[in-house]
Amino acid sequence: MDWTEESISLLRALWQEGLSTAEIGRRMSVTKNAVVGKAHRLSLPPRPSPIRKIIDAGSTGLSPVSVASPPRPRRGAADIASAAALDAAETVAPSPAPVPAPRPVSVAPAATVVPPVAAPVAASVAAPAANEAVASAPTETVAAPADRVPSSPVAEASVVPLRKPVPPDASEADTGTARAEAPPSRPVPERAPLRAVSAEPRRRGLTCCWPLGEPGTKEFRFCGDEPVPGKPYCAEHAALAYVKIRDRRDSVA
DNA sequence: CCCTGATTCGC
DNA sequence: GCGAATCAGG
Numbered sequence: 001m002d003w004t005e006e007s008i009s010l011l012r013a014l015w016q017e018g019l020s021t022a023e024i025g026r027r028m029s030v031t032k033n034a035v036v037g038k039a040h041r042l043s044l045p046p047r048p049s050p051i052r053k054i055i056d057a058g059s060t061g062l063s064p065v066s067v068a069s070p071p072r073p074r075r076g077a078a079d080i081a082s083a084a085a086l087d088a089a090e091t092v093a094p095s096p097a098p099v100p101a102p103r104p105v106s107v108a109p110a111a112t113v114v115p116p117v118a119a120p121v122a123a124s125v126a127a128p129a130a131n132e133a134v135a136s137a138p139t140e141t142v143a144a145p146a147d148r149v150p151s152s153p154v155a156e157a158s159v160v161p162l163r164k165p166v167p168p169d170a171s172e173a174d175t176g177t178a179r180a181e182a183p184p185s186r187p188v189p190e191r192a193p194l195r196a197v198s199a200e201p202r203r204r205g206l207t208c209c210w211p212l213g214e215p216g217t218k219e220f221r222f223c224g225d226e227p228v229p230g231k232p233y234c235a236e237h238a239a240l241a242y243v244k245i246r247d248r249r250d251s252v253a
Numbered sequence: 254c255c256c257t258g259a260t261t262c263g264c
Numbered sequence: 265g266c267g268a269a270t271c272a273g274g
Binding site for chain 1: 265269
Protein backbone atom coordinates (compact mmCIF):
# COMPACT_ATOMS: atom_id res chain seq x y z
CA MET A 1 0.00 0.00 0.00
CA ASP A 2 1.52 3.19 -0.97
CA TRP A 3 0.16 5.82 1.23
CA THR A 4 -0.36 8.67 -1.03
CA GLU A 5 -1.85 11.81 0.17
CA GLU A 6 -5.02 10.72 -1.35
CA SER A 7 -5.20 7.45 0.35
CA ILE A 8 -4.17 8.97 3.59
CA SER A 9 -6.81 11.52 3.40
CA LEU A 10 -9.31 8.91 2.56
CA LEU A 11 -8.14 6.93 5.49
CA ARG A 12 -8.56 9.93 7.68
CA ALA A 13 -11.97 10.55 6.40
CA LEU A 14 -13.14 7.04 6.86
CA TRP A 15 -11.47 6.87 10.18
CA GLN A 16 -13.27 9.79 11.48
CA GLU A 17 -16.42 8.54 10.02
CA GLY A 18 -16.21 5.95 12.62
CA LEU A 19 -15.83 3.01 10.36
CA SER A 20 -14.14 0.05 11.84
CA THR A 21 -10.60 -0.50 10.86
CA ALA A 22 -11.54 -3.67 9.16
CA GLU A 23 -14.17 -1.90 7.18
CA ILE A 24 -11.83 0.81 6.17
CA GLY A 25 -9.38 -1.79 5.18
CA ARG A 26 -11.89 -3.56 3.05
CA ARG A 27 -12.75 -0.39 1.31
CA MET A 28 -9.25 0.56 0.69
CA SER A 29 -8.17 -2.87 -0.22
CA VAL A 30 -5.76 -3.26 2.56
CA THR A 31 -5.80 -5.22 5.72
CA LYS A 32 -7.15 -3.79 8.86
CA ASN A 33 -3.72 -4.05 10.28
CA ALA A 34 -2.44 -1.76 7.65
CA VAL A 35 -5.16 0.62 8.47
CA VAL A 36 -4.62 0.48 12.14
CA GLY A 37 -0.93 0.67 11.76
CA LYS A 38 -1.12 3.67 9.55
CA ALA A 39 -3.70 5.34 11.64
CA HIS A 40 -1.58 4.81 14.63
CA ARG A 41 1.38 6.30 12.96
CA LEU A 42 -0.63 9.20 11.84
CA SER A 43 -1.74 9.61 15.36
CA LEU A 44 -5.28 9.53 14.41
CA PRO A 45 -7.62 9.75 17.31
CA PRO A 46 -8.26 6.43 18.89
CA ARG A 47 -11.61 4.98 18.37
CA PRO A 48 -13.72 3.20 20.75
CA SER A 49 -11.90 0.05 21.10
CA PRO A 50 -13.36 -3.05 22.47
CA ILE A 51 -10.37 -3.25 24.58
CA ARG A 52 -10.11 -0.74 27.23
CA LYS A 53 -7.29 -1.31 29.50
CA ILE A 54 -7.09 2.13 30.73
CA ILE A 55 -10.25 3.43 31.92
CA ASP A 56 -10.28 7.05 32.09
CA ALA A 57 -11.00 7.95 35.53
CA GLY A 58 -11.87 11.27 36.73
CA SER A 59 -13.34 12.81 33.79
CA THR A 60 -16.37 14.62 34.73
CA GLY A 61 -18.42 11.69 34.01
CA LEU A 62 -18.30 12.55 30.44
CA SER A 63 -17.13 9.49 28.80
CA PRO A 64 -14.78 10.10 26.03
CA VAL A 65 -16.29 7.82 23.66
CA SER A 66 -19.29 5.98 23.09
CA VAL A 67 -18.63 2.49 23.79
CA ALA A 68 -21.43 0.18 24.15
CA SER A 69 -22.28 -0.81 20.69
CA PRO A 70 -20.38 0.95 18.08
CA PRO A 71 -21.73 1.04 14.66
CA ARG A 72 -21.25 -2.39 13.51
CA PRO A 73 -22.77 -2.72 10.19
CA ARG A 74 -22.43 -6.33 9.55
CA ARG A 75 -24.72 -7.97 7.21
CA GLY A 76 -27.91 -6.12 7.28
CA ALA A 77 -30.65 -5.72 4.91
CA ALA A 78 -28.66 -3.24 3.06
CA ASP A 79 -25.85 -5.58 2.71
CA ILE A 80 -28.03 -8.22 1.45
CA ALA A 81 -29.31 -5.90 -1.08
CA SER A 82 -25.88 -5.00 -2.07
CA ALA A 83 -24.94 -8.54 -2.39
CA ALA A 84 -27.84 -9.06 -4.59
CA ALA A 85 -26.87 -6.15 -6.63
CA LEU A 86 -23.50 -7.54 -6.94
CA ASP A 87 -24.76 -10.81 -8.09
CA ALA A 88 -27.03 -9.29 -10.52
CA ALA A 89 -24.34 -7.32 -12.07
CA GLU A 90 -21.17 -8.96 -11.40
CA THR A 91 -19.28 -6.53 -13.28
CA VAL A 92 -16.05 -6.92 -11.73
CA ALA A 93 -14.36 -3.86 -10.81
CA PRO A 94 -11.20 -3.30 -12.61
CA SER A 95 -9.40 -3.81 -9.44
CA PRO A 96 -8.72 -0.38 -8.27
CA ALA A 97 -5.14 -0.73 -7.79
CA PRO A 98 -3.70 1.87 -5.61
CA VAL A 99 -6.47 4.24 -5.63
CA PRO A 100 -9.53 3.27 -3.88
CA ALA A 101 -12.75 4.70 -4.78
CA PRO A 102 -13.73 7.43 -2.54
CA ARG A 103 -17.23 7.54 -1.71
CA PRO A 104 -19.47 9.42 0.38
CA VAL A 105 -19.76 6.99 2.92
CA SER A 106 -22.02 7.13 5.67
CA VAL A 107 -22.08 5.61 8.91
CA ALA A 108 -23.37 6.63 12.10
CA PRO A 109 -20.59 7.68 14.24
CA ALA A 110 -22.31 6.63 17.27
CA ALA A 111 -22.11 9.39 19.63
CA THR A 112 -19.00 11.21 19.28
CA VAL A 113 -18.06 13.50 21.92
CA VAL A 114 -16.48 15.80 19.59
CA PRO A 115 -18.77 16.73 16.90
CA PRO A 116 -17.01 17.03 13.67
CA VAL A 117 -16.53 20.50 12.70
CA ALA A 118 -18.69 20.15 9.81
CA ALA A 119 -21.25 18.20 11.55
CA PRO A 120 -23.78 20.87 11.67
CA VAL A 121 -23.21 21.70 8.20
CA ALA A 122 -22.59 18.51 6.68
CA ALA A 123 -25.90 17.66 6.95
CA SER A 124 -26.32 16.56 3.71
CA VAL A 125 -28.00 13.54 3.01
CA ALA A 126 -26.73 11.56 0.46
CA ALA A 127 -26.82 8.21 1.83
CA PRO A 128 -26.59 6.27 -1.21
CA ALA A 129 -28.95 3.59 -0.80
CA ALA A 130 -27.98 0.17 -1.41
CA ASN A 131 -31.31 -0.86 -2.44
CA GLU A 132 -31.19 1.13 -5.49
CA ALA A 133 -28.27 -0.54 -6.89
CA VAL A 134 -30.36 -3.42 -7.70
CA ALA A 135 -32.78 -1.47 -9.58
CA SER A 136 -30.50 0.08 -11.97
CA ALA A 137 -28.31 -1.34 -14.50
CA PRO A 138 -24.76 -0.38 -14.46
CA THR A 139 -24.06 2.62 -16.38
CA GLU A 140 -22.62 2.27 -19.71
CA THR A 141 -20.81 5.40 -19.69
CA VAL A 142 -17.93 4.79 -17.59
CA ALA A 143 -16.18 1.62 -17.90
CA ALA A 144 -18.28 -0.71 -15.96
CA PRO A 145 -17.52 0.19 -12.47
CA ALA A 146 -18.88 -2.78 -10.90
CA ASP A 147 -21.57 -2.48 -8.56
CA ARG A 148 -20.85 -2.45 -5.03
CA VAL A 149 -22.79 -0.73 -2.69
CA PRO A 150 -22.09 1.23 0.20
CA SER A 151 -22.68 -0.55 3.29
CA SER A 152 -23.47 1.19 6.39
CA PRO A 153 -26.78 0.13 7.36
CA VAL A 154 -26.39 2.25 10.30
CA ALA A 155 -28.61 1.82 13.07
CA GLU A 156 -31.30 4.23 12.88
CA ALA A 157 -31.39 4.05 16.53
CA SER A 158 -28.00 5.45 16.90
CA VAL A 159 -27.72 8.60 18.62
CA VAL A 160 -27.29 10.27 15.49
CA PRO A 161 -27.33 13.89 16.10
CA LEU A 162 -29.75 14.52 13.54
CA ARG A 163 -29.03 15.85 10.23
CA LYS A 164 -30.65 18.48 8.31
CA PRO A 165 -31.51 17.22 5.01
CA VAL A 166 -30.35 19.39 2.35
CA PRO A 167 -32.37 19.02 -0.66
CA PRO A 168 -30.23 18.45 -3.59
CA ASP A 169 -32.13 21.01 -5.33
CA ALA A 170 -30.75 23.48 -3.01
CA SER A 171 -27.34 22.42 -3.84
CA GLU A 172 -28.09 22.88 -7.39
CA ALA A 173 -29.34 26.27 -6.80
CA ASP A 174 -26.36 26.79 -4.79
CA THR A 175 -24.05 26.01 -7.52
CA GLY A 176 -26.09 28.04 -9.70
CA THR A 177 -25.98 26.68 -13.08
CA ALA A 178 -22.43 26.04 -12.91
CA ARG A 179 -21.99 22.43 -12.71
CA ALA A 180 -18.54 21.48 -13.23
CA GLU A 181 -18.61 17.87 -13.91
CA ALA A 182 -15.23 16.98 -12.77
CA PRO A 183 -13.98 19.68 -10.67
CA PRO A 184 -11.21 18.67 -8.52
CA SER A 185 -10.70 15.20 -9.62
CA ARG A 186 -10.79 14.24 -6.08
CA PRO A 187 -13.96 14.33 -4.22
CA VAL A 188 -12.96 12.95 -1.02
CA PRO A 189 -15.96 12.86 1.00
CA GLU A 190 -14.66 13.92 4.20
CA ARG A 191 -17.59 13.61 6.42
CA ALA A 192 -20.50 12.11 5.30
CA PRO A 193 -23.88 12.51 5.80
CA LEU A 194 -25.55 10.12 7.78
CA ARG A 195 -27.55 7.78 5.94
CA ALA A 196 -31.08 8.13 6.38
CA VAL A 197 -33.48 5.42 6.51
CA SER A 198 -33.18 2.98 3.86
CA ALA A 199 -36.82 3.23 3.56
CA GLU A 200 -37.26 5.81 0.97
CA PRO A 201 -34.08 6.70 -0.58
CA ARG A 202 -35.36 7.75 -3.82
CA ARG A 203 -37.11 10.70 -2.42
CA ARG A 204 -34.02 12.69 -2.55
CA GLY A 205 -32.85 14.01 -5.42
CA LEU A 206 -33.08 14.70 -8.82
CA THR A 207 -29.48 15.54 -8.90
CA CYS A 208 -26.29 13.83 -8.16
CA CYS A 209 -25.56 14.18 -4.52
CA TRP A 210 -21.89 13.42 -4.62
CA PRO A 211 -20.22 15.80 -2.28
CA LEU A 212 -17.62 18.09 -3.63
CA GLY A 213 -15.27 20.05 -1.55
CA GLU A 214 -14.89 20.18 2.13
CA PRO A 215 -18.04 20.04 4.02
CA GLY A 216 -18.39 23.12 6.00
CA THR A 217 -16.64 25.28 3.59
CA LYS A 218 -18.11 27.60 1.13
CA GLU A 219 -16.94 25.53 -1.67
CA PHE A 220 -18.77 22.56 -0.49
CA ARG A 221 -21.59 21.52 -2.70
CA PHE A 222 -23.07 18.59 -4.40
CA CYS A 223 -22.32 17.55 -7.86
CA GLY A 224 -25.75 18.30 -9.09
CA ASP A 225 -25.50 16.51 -12.34
CA GLU A 226 -28.14 14.30 -13.59
CA PRO A 227 -28.14 11.03 -11.77
CA VAL A 228 -28.21 7.65 -13.21
CA PRO A 229 -31.65 6.30 -12.91
CA GLY A 230 -31.99 4.47 -9.71
CA LYS A 231 -28.87 5.84 -8.23
CA PRO A 232 -28.25 8.98 -6.35
CA TYR A 233 -25.25 9.86 -8.38
CA CYS A 234 -24.51 10.82 -11.87
CA ALA A 235 -22.82 8.26 -14.02
CA GLU A 236 -19.47 9.59 -13.22
CA HIS A 237 -19.83 9.54 -9.53
CA ALA A 238 -21.79 6.39 -9.49
CA ALA A 239 -18.74 4.83 -10.95
CA LEU A 240 -16.74 6.04 -8.05
CA ALA A 241 -19.31 5.25 -5.51
CA TYR A 242 -20.00 1.71 -6.31
CA VAL A 243 -17.13 -0.59 -6.18
CA LYS A 244 -16.81 -4.23 -6.15
CA ILE A 245 -17.45 -5.78 -2.90
CA ARG A 246 -14.60 -7.37 -1.23
CA ASP A 247 -14.74 -10.63 0.31
CA ARG A 248 -15.34 -10.55 3.88
CA ARG A 249 -12.57 -10.20 6.22
CA ASP A 250 -9.25 -8.90 5.44
CA SER A 251 -8.66 -10.87 2.46
CA VAL A 252 -6.76 -8.28 0.92
CA ALA A 253 -5.17 -8.09 -2.29
C1' DC B 254 -15.96 -19.01 18.16
C1' DC B 255 -16.84 -14.31 16.22
C1' DC B 256 -15.88 -9.47 16.35
C1' DT B 257 -13.11 -5.43 17.50
C1' DG B 258 -8.79 -1.97 18.00
C1' DA B 259 -3.86 -1.68 19.91
C1' DT B 260 0.72 -2.94 20.09
C1' DT B 261 4.81 -5.23 18.90
C1' DC B 262 8.48 -6.06 16.06
C1' DG B 263 10.84 -7.94 11.83
C1' DC B 264 11.34 -6.18 7.62
C1' DG C 265 7.51 3.53 7.52
C1' DC C 266 5.12 -0.56 6.79
C1' DG C 267 2.03 -4.23 8.15
C1' DA C 268 1.63 -9.29 9.82
C1' DA C 269 1.47 -11.29 14.01
C1' DT C 270 -0.02 -11.02 18.20
C1' DC C 271 -2.61 -9.48 21.99
C1' DA C 272 -6.77 -8.70 24.55
C1' DG C 273 -11.69 -7.17 25.74
C1' DG C 274 -16.75 -7.87 24.30
